Amino acid sequence: MALKMKAAIVEEFGKPLALRELDIPSPGAGQILVKTEACGVCHTDLHAAHGDWPVKPTLPFIPGHEAIGLVAAVGSGVTIVMEGDRVGVPWLYPACGHCEYCLTAWETVCPEAQFGGYTKNGGFAEYLLADPNYVAHIPAGLAAVEAAPLICAGITTYKGIKETEAKPGEWIAISGCGGLGHLAIQYAKAMGLLVCAIDIDDGKLAHAKHVGADLVINAKAGDPAAAVKKETGGGAHGVVITAPSLIAFKQGVGITRKRGTCVLVELPPGEFPVPLFDVVANCITIRGSFVGTRQDMADALAFATAGKVKADVELQPLSAINQIFNRLEHGDVASRVVLDFTRAQAKNQ
Helix, strand or coil: CCCEEEEEEECCCCCCCEEEEEECCCCCCCCEEEEEEEEEECHHHHHHHHCCCCCCCCCCECCCCCEEEEEEEECCCCCCCCCCCEEEECCECCCCCCCHHHHCCCHHHCCCCCEECCCECCCCECEEEECCCCCEECCCCCCHHHHHHHHCHHHHHHHHHHHHCCCCCCEEEEECCCCCHHHHHHHHHHCCCEEEEEECCHHHHHHHHHCCCCEEEEHHHCCHHHHHHHHHCCCEEEEEECCCCHHHHHHHHHHEEEEEEEEECCCCCCCCCCCHHHHHHCCCEEEECCCCCHHHHHHHHHHHHCCCCCCCEEEECHHHHHHHHHHHHCCCCCCEEEEEHHHHHHHHC
């Protein structure tokens, strides 16, 4: 008789996730089976469950791309990880490894890439399969619940900051101070940048100040672009937009200094309202940044291991996933929610 696991499944776009018991999968050749200890909940999971994006997941599927767990079994041919290793199963599930993008360390845009919790079943389950060549290796001393947000929100913001090409001592603006933004502020400070945090929530701005922001601006209090330019002497050299808001995207260009770079890491539905005159006249670069490479992952985790970055997490059980999604939809999550599987497993023992 097959062993069972609990999982939260998207059976229909826009509907609550179904909590089901499924067979625990077996790893095939070149695969590993991971017993989930923790899995972060990302706004991308909400987009996936709603079918918001042009390329939609195939129903039914299990979301979750911030899964941390112990390798429970390995398939034939696997040598890079061993049973008992702690790994993370991130958004980039595998890539082809041989196209021009993979060969130049841009595997995130590989045409054959698959994505955890989207095109492959993810971490809203007690077990999941993974490709050992693309898992994150979690450093000793970093707890599963602390590591979970870093393998998506952490790597995404770290890479986004790098893509601005802002130099130590220059200004970077972080638009949106929630789950991604509070990490972006910490990475930016650790990288020697001056940080301006922008949000419409005074509570999140207070938190931004607490985690190291040099300047905080409430975008509802007036023109944020004018305020940033006044306080920074001309605007931010780099801007990272982590808020899932088209208004924030438009404001981001206005916040950007002449010859600066505005990086987009969020994916709100709709078309980007680009003020073309400002972009051309001010020689502004607008750049998309899509999570990060395996080396970016190692770097992002190293900052946390060194104590320079720490995700603020709220622990919840898998059974609360629909309430968590409802809160995400209404902006009622301060930082990052992490599903804690170890607590549930301990109760069942």
